[in-house]
Amino acid sequence: MKKILLAVLVSALGLSFQPAMAQQESAALVPLPSLDDFSKGKDGWAFGLGLGVEYETAYEGSDEFGFELQPAGAVQWRSGDNIFYFAGEAFGWRGLRDDVWLLEALVGFEEGREEGDSDEGWLDGLGEQEEGFQLVLQARRALTNDWRYWLVSRVVTGGDGNLGLFGVGRRFGDQNDGSGHEVNVVAVFHDSEYANNGFGINQVQAAASGLNATTLSGGLRSVGIDYSFRHNLNENWQTYAEALFEYYSSEVRKSPIARSDYEAEVGIGFIYIF
Structure with a gap:
């Protein structure tokens, strides 16, 4: 896909910079480009602040695309592993546990879908989805001691149902500072509540929108591939690129909300590490 190719081209350009940070100078918690780690291998506070631009679908199932500025970086506290x-x-x-298990838990804010997310009016009559918080639990199991290959699983749960992800990943490059390239291939599953929240149309929405009432069951949602790139320009500046392509299952594609068979996004940005 063009968007993933664009991210690969961006990463190739990034590789043209001469590495300004010696590999032994800092070790990330795990050497994966998809994970921010601004600690430089040291315990205590770490800060990163930056900005990125994303080109992505307007909402899940949309065939409309647009650019969006996104803040980047984080405030972190590291203590050992x-x-x-x-x-x-x-x-x-x-x-990090036993050098092969990476466990993660987070609470995040999920923005709801609004009718105005579609400039073409494809969401008119469907109402607005409420914003809320989600709990995300993730585990990666390294298959090699250098985190060259791994298995990944993720569970997302909240007020709108449950979603699960399972897949495999591969890292390119020998850096231990979190820079380099990474690719994951995954299968995504959702329960009926999560599926209908995103792609279902109840009788009230059908009457207001003119779309056919649609009820989905739980099961396979999609298969996808995601790509991450990170490069240290010097001791403080870092550039990154990421791309995602998700191809929906046949049941999801039958929903009138899914005007496209896939969801995709690509992003690039810069982060300053204090």
Whole structure:
């Protein structure tokens, strides 16, 4: 897909910079580019502040795309093999156990969907979804001692049902400071409540929108691939890129809300590490 290719091109450009931070100078909790770690291998407070731009679908199932500025970075506290962090609308913890288990728990704020999210009016009559908090639990199990390959699982739960993710990942590069490239291939499942919150249409919504009433069952939601890149330009400046492609299951694609068979996004940005 063009958007993932764009992120790969961005990462290739990033590799043209000469590394300004020696590998032995800092060790991330785990050497994965998808995870912020501003501690430089030291216990105590760490701060990163930056800005990125994303090109993404307007809402789940949308065929409309747009650019959006996103803050980047986090406030972190590291103590040995544990990092507590506050990043934007999420507060969480991640910890390394036996050098092969990475466990993570966070509470994050989820923005609801609004009718105005569609410039073309495809959401008119469906009403607005409430904002709320979600609990996210994640575990990664390294298959090699250098975190070259791993298994990943994630559970998202809240007031709108439950979602689960299972997959495998691979890291490229030999850095231990969290820079480099990373790819994950995953399968995503949701229960009926989560599925209908995103893609279902009840009788009231059908009457107001003119769309067919739609009820989904739980099961496979999608298969997807995500890509992460991170590069240290110097001791303080860091650049990153990320891309996501998610292809919906046949049941999701039948929903009138799913005007596209897939969801995609690509983003790039810079972070200053204090």
